[in-house]
Amino acid sequence: MYRYDEFDHRFVAERVAQFRDQAERRLSGELTEEEFKPLRLMNGLYLQLHAYMLRVAIPYGTLSARQMRRLADVADKYDRGYGHFTTRQNIQYNWIKLEETANLLAELSEVEMHAIQTSGNCIRNVTTDHWAGAAADELADPRPVAELLRQWSTLHPEFSFLPRKFKIAVTGAPNDRAAVKVHDIGLRMHANDKGEHGWEVIVGGGLGRTPLIGFTVRNFLPEADLLTYLEAIMRVYNLHGRRDNKYKARIKILVHELGEENFRAEVEAEFNRQTKLDVEVEQHELERISAYFAAPDFEVLPKRSADYEIAFARNPDFAQWVRSNIAAHRRDGYAIVNISLKPEGGIPGDATSDQMRSIADLADRFSFDEIRVSHHQNLVLPHVKQDDLYKVWKVLRANDLATANIGAAGDIIACPGLDYCTLATARSIPIAQTISRRFADLNRQHEIGPLRINISGCINACGHHHVGHIGILGLEKKGVEYYQITLGGSSATDASIGTILGPGFSGDEVPDAIETIVKTYLDVRKGGDETFLDVIRRAGHAPFKEALYAPAQRQ
Amino acid sequence: MPLLKDSEIIADTWLRLEDNASVPATGDIIVPFARLLAEFGKLSKRRGRVGIEFPNAERAEVLESFLPALSLVALPFPKFADGRAYSQARQLRQLGFAGELRASGDVLPDQLAFMLEVGFDTFEITTRFSPDIWRRTAQGLSLSYQPVKQQKRLHVWRERQLRGERSCRA
Amino acid sequence: MTVTEIGKALTGNRLYDGEVVFLTRTGIWSETIDAAAVALEPLSQAALEKRGEAAVANNQVTEAYLIDVERRNGRVRAQHIRERIRALGPTVRQDLGKQSDGTGGGFAAHA
Numbered sequence: 001m002y003r004y005d006e007f008d009h010r011f012v013a014e015r016v017a018q019f020r021d022q023a024e025r026r027l028s029g030e031l032t033e034e035e036f037k038p039l040r041l042m043n044g045l046y047l048q049l050h051a052y053m054l055r056v057a058i059p060y061g062t063l064s065a066r067q068m069r070r071l072a073d074v075a076d077k078y079d080r081g082y083g084h085f086t087t088r089q090n091i092q093y094n095w096i097k098l099e100e101t102a103n104l105l106a107e108l109s110e111v112e113m114h115a116i117q118t119s120g121n122c123i124r125n126v127t128t129d130h131w132a133g134a135a136a137d138e139l140a141d142p143r144p145v146a147e148l149l150r151q152w153s154t155l156h157p158e159f160s161f162l163p164r165k166f167k168i169a170v171t172g173a174p175n176d177r178a179a180v181k182v183h184d185i186g187l188r189m190h191a192n193d194k195g196e197h198g199w200e201v202i203v204g205g206g207l208g209r210t211p212l213i214g215f216t217v218r219n220f221l222p223e224a225d226l227l228t229y230l231e232a233i234m235r236v237y238n239l240h241g242r243r244d245n246k247y248k249a250r251i252k253i254l255v256h257e258l259g260e261e262n263f264r265a266e267v268e269a270e271f272n273r274q275t276k277l278d279v280e281v282e283q284h285e286l287e288r289i290s291a292y293f294a295a296p297d298f299e300v301l302p303k304r305s306a307d308y309e310i311a312f313a314r315n316p317d318f319a320q321w322v323r324s325n326i327a328a329h330r331r332d333g334y335a336i337v338n339i340s341l342k343p344e345g346g347i348p349g350d351a352t353s354d355q356m357r358s359i360a361d362l363a364d365r366f367s368f369d370e371i372r373v374s375h376h377q378n379l380v381l382p383h384v385k386q387d388d389l390y391k392v393w394k395v396l397r398a399n400d401l402a403t404a405n406i407g408a409a410g411d412i413i414a415c416p417g418l419d420y421c422t423l424a425t426a427r428s429i430p431i432a433q434t435i436s437r438r439f440a441d442l443n444r445q446h447e448i449g450p451l452r453i454n455i456s457g458c459i460n461a462c463g464h465h466h467v468g469h470i471g472i473l474g475l476e477k478k479g480v481e482y483y484q485i486t487l488g489g490s491s492a493t494d495a496s497i498g499t500i501l502g503p504g505f506s507g508d509e510v511p512d513a514i515e516t517i518v519k520t521y522l523d524v525r526k527g528g529d530e531t532f533l534d535v536i537r538r539a540g541h542a543p544f545k546e547a548l549y550a551p552a553q554r555q
Numbered sequence: 556m557p558l559l560k561d562s563e564i565i566a567d568t569w570l571r572l573e574d575n576a577s578v579p580a581t582g583d584i585i586v587p588f589a590r591l592l593a594e595f596g597k598l599s600k601r602r603g604r605v606g607i608e609f610p611n612a613e614r615a616e617v618l619e620s621f622l623p624a625l626s627l628v629a630l631p632f633p634k635f636a637d638g639r640a641y642s643q644a645r646q647l648r649q650l651g652f653a654g655e656l657r658a659s660g661d662v663l664p665d666q667l668a669f670m671l672e673v674g675f676d677t678f679e680i681t682t683r684f685s686p687d688i689w690r691r692t693a694q695g696l697s698l699s700y701q702p703v704k705q706q707k708r709l710h711v712w713r714e715r716q717l718r719g720e721r722s723c724r725a
Numbered sequence: 726m727t728v729t730e731i732g733k734a735l736t737g738n739r740l741y742d743g744e745v746v747f748l749t750r751t752g753i754w755s756e757t758i759d760a761a762a763v764a765l766e767p768l769s770q771a772a773l774e775k776r777g778e779a780a781v782a783n784n785q786v787t788e789a790y791l792i793d794v795e796r797r798n799g800r801v802r803a804q805h806i807r808e809r810i811r812a813l814g815p816t817v818r819q820d821l822g823k824q825s826d827g828t829g830g831g832f833a834a835h836a
């Protein structure tokens with residue numbers, strides 16, 4: 001894992017002092033709210049419905065046990081004993097006081113954490129594959145580049161007042177788990193004939209009001225050109241992105257309005273004009289960073305562990321959890337443990353301080369001190385020995401963290417919605433809770449197979465509803481919440497945007513509607529191998545529409 | 556309007572000329588970019604330095620051939636959140652402009668550090684904030700991660716490389 | 726007999742901690758919606774708004790705005806679900822917020 005050196009420490013300490021000064025000037029009235037708001041947002045501090053909300057950056061979703069413990073301590077000391085892991089691999093605290101925020105940030109800085117650029121019209125926290133460095137299918141660990149990007153984008157003087165927010169995702173694996181096609185910039189690693197790594201640069205994807213899949217502006221960008229090229233893209237966007245309408249201000253609209261060819265030409269021209277950034281310095285830095293991400297000291301282990309197989313055979317609950325929550329590791333005898341933050345009827349992504357501490361202890365003992373946050377609002381222990389899986393499972397289960405539903409109907413993504421969020425048009429959490437109760441039977445969930453249900457409480461789409469196999473968007477009409485259902489979205493390698501099924505439903509009707517959709521899928525599929533998404537792509541919306549709306553029309 | 560340079564208020568010796576104001580025979584003047592295009596011959600022959608106010612919507616490249624004749628370029632911030640001038644400033648510096656880069660418009664203390672980094676030298680400010688605050692915000696950060704050419708702060712990556720080399724030799 | 730008065734109340738979030746507050750008759754900001762001054766007439770509503778602007782200007786609250794409310798049996802109900810949630814706390818964590826510390830409003834968010 002990356003560790004701060006004296007420069008990183010000094011940088012963050014100065015930033016905390018700067019924020020403290022800004023907050024004091026606001027509290028004393030020297031700054032107006034209008035002036036202060038962008039300053040606090042650049043440090044992740046929002047004002048939500050009930051209090052201030054602080055979004056803390058978890059760069060590329062990687063945490064150490066010590067950092068996780070500090071997140072738990074912060075939850076107890078400054079908040080109400082819990083935190084919310086988000087689809088941006090960050091954590092949010094919901095009950096923060098402005099007057100205490102600088103102290104909170106100072107405590108975070110002691111464990112090399114901050115809230116820089118978790119909001120505002122700047123380059124946001126860089127996200128990546130939550131299995132990076134562990135996945136069996138990976139070309140190389142994308143995190144050294146993600147860390148390079150973190151530093152490069154941190155308080156970038158040219159790109160801190162962009163037309164709108166800017167999100168970058170990076171993946172080093174052919175199976176996209178970082179949703180690179182629905183980010184402002186997605187970077188995907190490829191290898192050429194000589195075995196050198198380079199980057200496919202995808203631009204202009206995004207969700208929100210105008211969901212779009214990004215387009216590839218460069219197929220294979222040599223690693224040494226990466227930052228110069230990114231600066232060229234950012235500059236074209238900063239100069240030409242629309243500033244007259246915030247709903248048209250994302251880079252995807254610029255790409256759309258210029259057209260892909262013109263956009264590419266602009267970027268290439270700017271790239272050629274750029275005095276090459278100091279490539280030597282940059283490569284030196286990348287090498288320095290890479291050393292921190294060297295693989296941990298894995299033991300040489302047999303492919304299969306006897307202890308694990310015995311437990312697997314004897315304990316059906318454990319076996320079920322293994323089948324759904326364990327992923328293949330690149331090293332023999334190791335496994336990736338996915339920790340579900342989606343217990344039956346729970347709040348997706350929420351974890352109590354005690355749960356955070358128990359996960360930190362597990363990471364210490366069993367996962368080389370590493371924890372990941374996934375954009376599905378779950379956590380990951382990336383490097384667990386198969387021998388230890390049964391022990392890990394028992395601890396997780398004792399802490400209500402072992403629900404065997406990863407990737408299944410109960411593993412619902414939901415944004416905070418109207419229970420917390422000031423922009424919301426409807427609640428999303430209660431919808432997630434009732435659906436998760438409805439599908440509580442894990443055997444049934446596994447019978448249904450891979451199913452991604454995503455819920456957003458407004459068109460901003462923090463709950464990624466457009467890329468849910470089933471997407472649910474909360475809206476309101478005359479003060480009453482209602483929900484629109486989309487089908488067929490995906491953020492994976494075969495990314496697609498879901499389309500609206502038909503008229504919306506009241507909150508009470510949503511679980512029945514989802515039930516009907518799932519039943520229809522089970523009826524229509526040609527066997528257990530044909531997934532929900534496969535069926536939608538084969539049969540379209542028609543059978544689902546018929547099942548959902550026809551009975552009502554016939555009446 | 557006070558003019559800030561190196562955290563001190565200085566006298567502004569430049570005269571801003573509007574669209575049709577007549578050009579004085581001597582003295583330093585700032586004209587709109589459109590006038591530079593229309594009257595370049597006349598302006599470059601007079602005694603006294605010439606500067607321009609360059610609109611955010613123009614491309615920096617179009618200035619390239621004029622830059623040797625210009626001593627000042629003022630870039631406006633219509634609102635502090637409108638950050639086009641940051642890119643324009645860096646572009647002008649990359650094109651080799653060595654004269655004075657001036658920030659005008661909605662210039663606030665908390666943006667000062669960014670402006671300094673991309674190459675601005677002078678700032679047209681209001682009297683709303685005390686000189687002390689401008690000094691503090693200019694000096695709040697001593698480090699920068701970006702390899703920006705005009706760097707006022709220490710560039711972290713370069714420092715690391717230098718130290719790495721030193722420790723290799725040792 | 727229950728009398729229902731329909732009018733507007735002034736609300737905002739307190740600057741130093743973000744707490745949801747309502748302006749009372751005596752001009753202080755209360756954490757409970759039931760203490761809110763309910764203005765029934767356009768004139769008194771405009772007067773409330775004025776006091777809100779003053780409170781923003783002197784940095785008590787970050788923003789102040791009128792909400793539609795009704796008063797029944799001395800308790801105040803916000804008309805919009807968003808404001809009812811603000812007056813209570815999250816519907817999914819009834820152990821937190823105003824609803825748990827005795828300053829919550831008297832009307833459920835949904836209903």
Ligand code: SF4
Pocket residue numbers: 415416417418421422423424425456457458459460461462463
């Ligand atoms: S999608 Fe809307 S309601 Fe949900 S967190 Fe984002 S802004 Fe808030």
